Amino acid sequence: MISCRICETYIAPFMSFGKMPIANGFLTPDTYDSEYFFELAVGYCSNCQMVQLIEQPDRTKMFHDQYAYYSSISKRMREHFQKMVADIFARYPVSDNPFIVEIGSNDGILLQNIAQKNMHHLGVEPSKNVAQVAQDKGIQTINEFFDRHVAQNIASKHGQADIIFAANVMCHIPDIHSVVSGIKYLLKPKGIFVFEDPYLPDIIDKISYDQIYDEHVFYFSLTSLSHIFNLYDLEIIHVIPQDVHGGSMRYVVAQKNAYRLSEALVHQKQIEDQKKLNHASTFEQLRQNINGSKLQLMALLNDLQKQTKRVIGYGATSKSTTVINYCGINSHHIEFISDTTPIKQGKFTPGGHIPVRPYQAFSNNYPDYALLFAWNHKAEIMANEDAFSNSGGKWIVYVPSIQIF
Numbered sequence: 001m002i003s004c005r006i007c008e009t010y011i012a013p014f015m016s017f018g019k020m021p022i023a024n025g026f027l028t029p030d031t032y033d034s035e036y037f038f039e040l041a042v043g044y045c046s047n048c049q050m051v052q053l054i055e056q057p058d059r060t061k062m063f064h065d066q067y068a069y070y071s072s073i074s075k076r077m078r079e080h081f082q083k084m085v086a087d088i089f090a091r092y093p094v095s096d097n098p099f100i101v102e103i104g105s106n107d108g109i110l111l112q113n114i115a116q117k118n119m120h121h122l123g124v125e126p127s128k129n130v131a132q133v134a135q136d137k138g139i140q141t142i143n144e145f146f147d148r149h150v151a152q153n154i155a156s157k158h159g160q161a162d163i164i165f166a167a168n169v170m171c172h173i174p175d176i177h178s179v180v181s182g183i184k185y186l187l188k189p190k191g192i193f194v195f196e197d198p199y200l201p202d203i204i205d206k207i208s209y210d211q212i213y214d215e216h217v218f219y220f221s222l223t224s225l226s227h228i229f230n231l232y233d234l235e236i237i238h239v240i241p242q243d244v245h246g247g248s249m250r251y252v253v254a255q256k257n258a259y260r261l262s263e264a265l266v267h268q269k270q271i272e273d274q275k276k277l278n279h280a281s282t283f284e285q286l287r288q289n290i291n292g293s294k295l296q297l298m299a300l301l302n303d304l305q306k307q308t309k310r311v312i313g314y315g316a317t318s319k320s321t322t323v324i325n326y327c328g329i330n331s332h333h334i335e336f337i338s339d340t341t342p343i344k345q346g347k348f349t350p351g352g353h354i355p356v357r358p359y360q361a362f363s364n365n366y367p368d369y370a371l372l373f374a375w376n377h378k379a380e381i382m383a384n385e386d387a388f389s390n391s392g393g394k395w396i397v398y399v400p401s402i403q404i405f
């Protein structure tokens with residue numbers, strides 16, 4: 001049992017995935033002995049409905065100077081953030097000399113679209129190596145974990161912000177009270193806070209349980225988020241569903257009563273109310289579905305192993321750490337995982353210790369099957385991989401169900 005990070009109600013886990021390593025903790029054999037593990041388990045709060053990890057490793061174990069996720073690796077995501085910035089500026093015109101902040105700015109994938117306009121901006125990014133990439137592009141970035149204290153420092157140095165962006169980072173920060181109170185402080189009276197994160201109903205519907213790993217301490221819904229913003233006199237004024245990262249929601253937040261609430265928001269709330277996100281049966285069903293997905297995937301991989309088929313993994317994602325360790329996938333099932341990120345190449349996956357190799361290891365010697373761990377980038381990857389399919393190669397996906405194509 002833990003107490004809810006939002007409202008302190010007691011929470012029991014509805015599912016445990018067993019011992020799990022750090023999702024982005026790619027390693028070399030000399031450090032296998034000191035590899036860190038924790039129990040990956042999730043629960044939901046019966047009061048405020050926030051779904052959350054029972055235990056999360058210390059943030060310095062996850063975000064440091066060797067952080068393995070470089071956002072700009074995906075062309076599709078670069079285009080996504082370019083369009084996001086354009087859409088937000090079109091819908092919410094800013095004053096003459098605006099100040100734009102981004103929390104979790106990584107390698108500058110989003111802020112580069114602001115810096116190009118010569119606008120006053122600031123990224124807040126604790127992982128030094130990715131922050132450095134942004135700084136090298138001329139993007140103003142401070143190497144800090146955002147919280148209330150950092151927000152106050154930013155406001156005293158730069159003034160309040162017109163827009164605060166945050167993509168795939170709000171769900172990473174356990175002290176959400178400090179973050180939301182910092183946002184309240186930093187935002188101008190008519191400013192907006194725009195953020196997006198994986199959406200709980202998508203995870204439930206698609207059984208995309210691999211979104212559950214150390215970095216993701218929260219699994220948001222409109223209902224659970226409304227509760228926390230309300231405590232700080234902020235409100236969600238608009239939502240726009242996104243098809244990136246397997247189903248995300250973009251939320252626009254403002255000071256209470258500063259803007260009219262959108263029809264899309266009212267509509268989404270109605271949809272969510274039918275999802276029974278406060279029922280134990282919803283999460284018991286999810287637990288059973290996750291277990292079923294594991295059994296089917298392992299039956300397939302064991303069968304292919306018996307047939308001595310060559311199988312490789314495609315994309316050494318954070319998500320794959322949950323699948324590999326929960327299902328018990330090892331280097332007998334999967335020869336190696338192909339990944340385009342230099343920092344991951346030549347290393348071994350967390351826990352499962354499957355080799356990670358450059359893309360050429362795949363393209364120079366096509367396997368019989370490729371297990372698509374980067375299933376959220378399926379459209380982008382399929383557009384590039386005709387030659388593999390034409391060679392007779394087959395894809396395996398496991399979200400929303402186990403399929404071979």
Ligand code: DWN
Nearest residue numbers: 069074168215315316317318319338339340341374377
């Ligand atoms: O929330 C988070 C999201 C935004 O990014 C973070 N906590 C960590 C990370 O999660 P992830 O690692 O699951 O993200 P991706 O975007 O699914 O990772 C894709 C991986 O696949 C990268 O390592 C790059 C690789 N890749 C590849 O080898 N070939 C990707 C593409 C598109 C490709 O063509």
Ligand code: SAH
Nearest residue numbers: 063071103104106124127145146167168169
């Ligand atoms: N926004 C990018 C990166 C998402 S990965 C994208 O959508 O692609 C999550 C990022 O949040 C990492 O770069 C990590 O270092 C950063 N992060 C983690 N905790 C943070 C905190 N407290 N404040 C700011 N950034 C944080």
